[in-house]
Amino acid sequence: MPTLADRFERVRARIAAAAHDSGRNVENVALVAVSKTRDADEVAALHRLGQHAFGESYLQEALVKLDALADLDLEWHFIGPLQANKTRGIAERFAWVHSVDRLKVARRLSAQRPATLPPLNVCLQVNISGEASKAGAMPTEVVALATEIAALPGLRLRGLMAIPAPASDAGSARRPFRALRELADALRRSGLPVDTLSMGMSDDLEAAILEGATHVRVGTALFGPRPPRDVLPGTRTSQ
Ligand SMILES: *Cc1c(COP(=O)(O)O)cnc(C)c1O
Numbered sequence: 484m485p486t487l488a489d490r491f492e493r494v495r496a497r498i499a500a501a502a503h504d505s506g507r508n509v510e511n512v513a514l515v516a517v518s519k520t521r522d523a524d525e526v527a528a529l530h531r532l533g534q535h536a537f538g539e540s541y542l543q544e545a546l547v548k549l550d551a552l553a554d555l556d557l558e559w560h561f562i563g564p565l566q567a568n569k570t571r572g573i574a575e576r577f578a579w580v581h582s583v584d585r586l587k588v589a590r591r592l593s594a595q596r597p598a599t600l601p602p603l604n605v606c607l608q609v610n611i612s613g614e615a616s617k618a619g620a621m622p623t624e625v626v627a628l629a630t631e632i633a634a635l636p637g638l639r640l641r642g643l644m645a646i647p648a649p650a651s652d653a654g655s656a657r658r659p660f661r662a663l664r665e666l667a668d669a670l671r672r673s674g675l676p677v678d679t680l681s682m683g684m685s686d687d688l689e690a691a692i693l694e695g696a697t698h699v700r701v702g703t704a705l706f707g708p709r710p711p712r713d714v715l716p717g718t719r720t721s722q
Pocket of ligand 1: 517519540562563646684685686700701702703704
């Protein structure tokens, strides 16, 4: 069994190799360690190995870890589905939100961001593969929506995020990431100074980096397979 240190080293080597292959500086590709379903001790262990940014998808679960690890210098990224009635804890406790997909939640996050903190860094999530079941703004509405989000005082619009449909081969894996990069280019042409492409996970981080990812969100390749959601810590199971 590989240890956490082995997996961390392997992921960092993959990121470095992909950055090298695309002629990019590895320092421009940030690793967000996706710690959903993992406990505070595992987060602390990865932090001791040198990891700074962690991604969480479920607010209640995340807040337990944020509280337990409040003494550590960690950067928390919210990457999960946003419910309008749960924005406050995110606005107050996180540094980044990658999954903003509609104006209503953007307005609430902005209004609820404490004035004592810097603006909340946000990415607009895009339904880049056009899947009916997926979260995210449609590509055609991205420029208009991003323009409105960028004007909100409590937020700093950093860029775009996507979770493409799984690709059948390495060649087609790059296509949705390229489409997201082109949408970010369109935002810059319309005057929005975005600098972030949050794309690429355990199985496709190389393709994403080749297309310009600045943040890869990696869970399984770092922590190993996730337990099924019904055995999340604090969740009752029928067993
Ligand atoms: C779970 C999750 C990830 C990490 O996925 P892995 O395949 O485990 O690397 C990345 N992004 C989002 C939005 C997620 O929900």
